[in-house]
Amino acid sequence: MVEAELSPAEIERYHRQILLREFGLEGQKKLKSAKVLVIGAGGLGSPLLLYLAGAGIGTIGIVDGDVVETINLHRQIIHSSNNLKINKAESARRLLQELNPEIKLEIYTQWLTGESSASIVPGYDIIVIATDNVESRYLISDLGVYYKKPVISGSALRWEGQLTVFSPSPCIRCLFPQPTPRHAWSKASDIGVLGPIPGVIGTLQAIETIKLILGLPVLSRKLLMYDGLSCQFKLFQLRDTSPTCPACSGQINPHTFNYAEFLGQIPAIPSIPDKEINCAELKRLIELKRVQIIDVRNSNHFNICHIENSIHIPIHDVENSSEIFSSNEPLVFVCKTGADSARAVEKVEARGIEASYLKGGLDAWKEAEPSFIIF
Amino acid sequence: MSVHIAFSGGLEDLFNKQRNLTVPLESQLTLKQLVFHLKDRYLQTRPELFMSGDSLRPGIIVLVNDMDWELCGKDDYVVQDRDAISFISTLHGG
Numbered sequence: 001m002v003e004a005e006l007s008p009a010e011i012e013r014y015h016r017q018i019l020l021r022e023f024g025l026e027g028q029k030k031l032k033s034a035k036v037l038v039i040g041a042g043g044l045g046s047p048l049l050l051y052l053a054g055a056g057i058g059t060i061g062i063v064d065g066d067v068v069e070t071i072n073l074h075r076q077i078i079h080s081s082n083n084l085k086i087n088k089a090e091s092a093r094r095l096l097q098e099l100n101p102e103i104k105l106e107i108y109t110q111w112l113t114g115e116s117s118a119s120i121v122p123g124y125d126i127i128v129i130a131t132d133n134v135e136s137r138y139l140i141s142d143l144g145v146y147y148k149k150p151v152i153s154g155s156a157l158r159w160e161g162q163l164t165v166f167s168p169s170p171c172i173r174c175l176f177p178q179p180t181p182r183h184a185w186s187k188a189s190d191i192g193v194l195g196p197i198p199g200v201i202g203t204l205q206a207i208e209t210i211k212l213i214l215g216l217p218v219l220s221r222k223l224l225m226y227d228g229l230s231c232q233f234k235l236f237q238l239r240d241t242s243p244t245c246p247a248c249s250g251q252i253n254p255h256t257f258n259y260a261e262f263l264g265q266i267p268a269i270p271s272i273p274d275k276e277i278n279c280a281e282l283k284r285l286i287e288l289k290r291v292q293i294i295d296v297r298n299s300n301h302f303n304i305c306h307i308e309n310s311i312h313i314p315i316h317d318v319e320n321s322s323e324i325f326s327s328n329e330p331l332v333f334v335c336k337t338g339a340d341s342a343r344a345v346e347k348v349e350a351r352g353i354e355a356s357y358l359k360g361g362l363d364a365w366k367e368a369e370p371s372f373i374i375f
Numbered sequence: 376m377s378v379h380i381a382f383s384g385g386l387e388d389l390f391n392k393q394r395n396l397t398v399p400l401e402s403q404l405t406l407k408q409l410v411f412h413l414k415d416r417y418l419q420t421r422p423e424l425f426m427s428g429d430s431l432r433p434g435i436i437v438l439v440n441d442m443d444w445e446l447c448g449k450d451d452y453v454v455q456d457r458d459a460i461s462f463i464s465t466l467h468g469g
Contacts, residue, residue, distance in 0.1 A: 157468035180434025239445035
């Protein structure tokens, strides 16, 4: 890293952190020379990017292929209601440039892939994982090992967050040689997230990033867990580099590795054509009062919205529910997309019960009934 | 003897939404046996989110007294009286 000189305006802007014993003018110059790549301008990326920009990281790269939606704004506070449908990297750039015109922002309005990363990653010193999916976490960790760059990993869901640094080894594959199977992936869109939880973790990622640049010890080989409900932080000691880790022993080229295959096949969306009914048919049955609708989504989704007079039996309880036996009307299962309700039909069929399901689920119902609210 | 079990990252949902359990043990168990014991006696729903085949599901990290189980023998570690054992499902959200 070539150390940059600081202007009087910069010294004024960063004065309060320059005062820190661990910082000084030298530390600020290190920040000015640093190039940090942030993957994801969402819940983690929002506070992270704001603090990195505020602190005067000389070059910040932002990668995100998504656009801003209203549903993001409770936690993705770098965006605003005025930036709906705008790419998130671009939306973030606008606020960051206002916060700190002294720094350089490079935006990539695309998803990070094995291919696209080849022209992006080599130009940066540190990579920060601020994404929301399993595939990108393995890809970014592998890129860190491949290019020998530290990776700061954060994640958040519901009331909990996790933080660790791959510097770059031990890496994600040392910890999790096998990825979480698809049926165990959980998402904010299914189970929710409190806005400030990724806020806390993204802020901690900013602190670790700054410490790395200053040459201070970081959270390597340790896992920090934050539970917002009990207001507890816990720190755990993790294993060292695994001797059998394929990434750390140089066997993984992230630009050519087949991540889709590694993560396992996406299960086919179940479809049973002769058990499907469409929205018009369901509407007719409702008008005739000749249907028992069973909604198989989880209770929070059900409580926000459901078709009138539906009963609620979550998909994982369908097999053991006695309510299904007691209905005299034809049964129609519904869920968000039609997938779980098709599975429900299969489950009750195995018990000798006839049922059908709403094709396209409540998403399709919303198209037919604009007053129905589902997200 | 008994051990303290903590679940997080969503695993608590499988154990009646309990984040903490005190589990009495009549005999000494290895960690592998303890995993089966928890599945057989305490798990309420969706065993496929706790185990894959006869081992713990990938993506779950186990800590024995705040230390990665890899550092203390993993499956073969013999559980001691009053050990604190945490099962943490790694999160991917952001």
